[in-house]
Amino acid sequence: MSGLICRGSDSRGEAAGDAVSRLQRYFDEGARFHGMLSPGLVLGIFMVDLAQEILGPREFVDAVVETKACLPDAVQLMTSCSYGNGWMRVKDWGKLALTLYDKRSLEGVRVCLDLARTRNYPLIEQWAMRLRDIGCKEEVAREIMRAGRDILSWRKVEVARYRRPKNAPVVPCSSCGEAHPSSDGSLCQRCNGREDYYRPAGVAAIQSSI
Numbered sequence: 027m028s029g030l031i032c033r034g035s036d037s038r039g040e041a042a043g044d045a046v047s048r049l050q051r052y053f054d055e056g057a058r059f060h061g062m063l064s065p066g067l068v069l070g071i072f073m074v075d076l077a078q079e080i081l082g083p084r085e086f087v088d089a090v091v092e093t094k095a096c097l098p099d100a101v102q103l104m105t106s107c108s109y110g111n112g113w114m115r116v117k118d119w120g121k122l123a124l125t126l127y128d129k130r131s132l133e134g135v136r137v138c139l140d141l142a143r144t145r146n147y148p149l150i151e152q153w154a155m156r157l158r159d160i161g162c163k164e165e166v167a168r169e170i171m172r173a174g175r176d177i178l179s180w181r182k183v184e185v186a187r188y189r190r191p192k193n194a195p196v197v198p199c200s201s202c203g204e205a206h207p208s209s210d211g212s213l214c215q216r217c218n219g220r221e222d223y224y225r226p227a228g229v230a231a232i233q234s235s236i
């Protein structure tokens with residue numbers, strides 16, 4: 027693997043403002059898709075754009091995102107990789123970084139926020155380091171648009187081959203009767219008492235609302 031880490035300076039010689047114009051449709055669509063134009067989404071759009079440019083056109087591209095927050099939506103917006111189709115894996119590492127890679131050759135490009143470079147953009151540094159509670163996230167998003175690739179680093183990487191776990195056979199849960207993977211045992215994840223994100227609404231509460 028190459029040890030070379032490259033700054034995200036623009037290989038097209040494109041001004042930051044021009045990059046914003048070029049990517050504007052993603053900012054617009056992203057705001058709708060994500061619910062708001064968050065700093066992480068704006069950052070993710072610049073990251074995916076840079077990774078795509080360095081990787082070049084490939085027939086099959088997969089993605090790995092190193093945080094659950096915001097960045098995955100940029101990948102879903104700009105590539106054919108989504109959480110649902112399994113072409114994007116999401117690591118809960120809490121890191122502002124992502125990798126796009128060729129599914130066949132496993133050659134990839136990992137892009138991350140370059141912390142040293144954010145020192146030129148104090149607002150972005152404060153946001154990324156959670157140094158204080160940022161009241162106006164729009165202001166941070168605008169600052170990231172101003173910075174563009176100037177706050178990114180990238181390197182070529184070789185991604186480990188990922189083999190999706192085979193689906194276990196499905197059996198009815200011995201308590202609720204719903205289908206669930208047999209690898210969890212005779213009880214489903216909810217009935218085994220370890221996971222409980224809901225409880226049935228009370229009969230009394232339903233009756234009183236009639």
Ligand SMILES: [Zn+2]
Nearest residue numbers: 199202214217
């Ligand atoms: Zn059950």
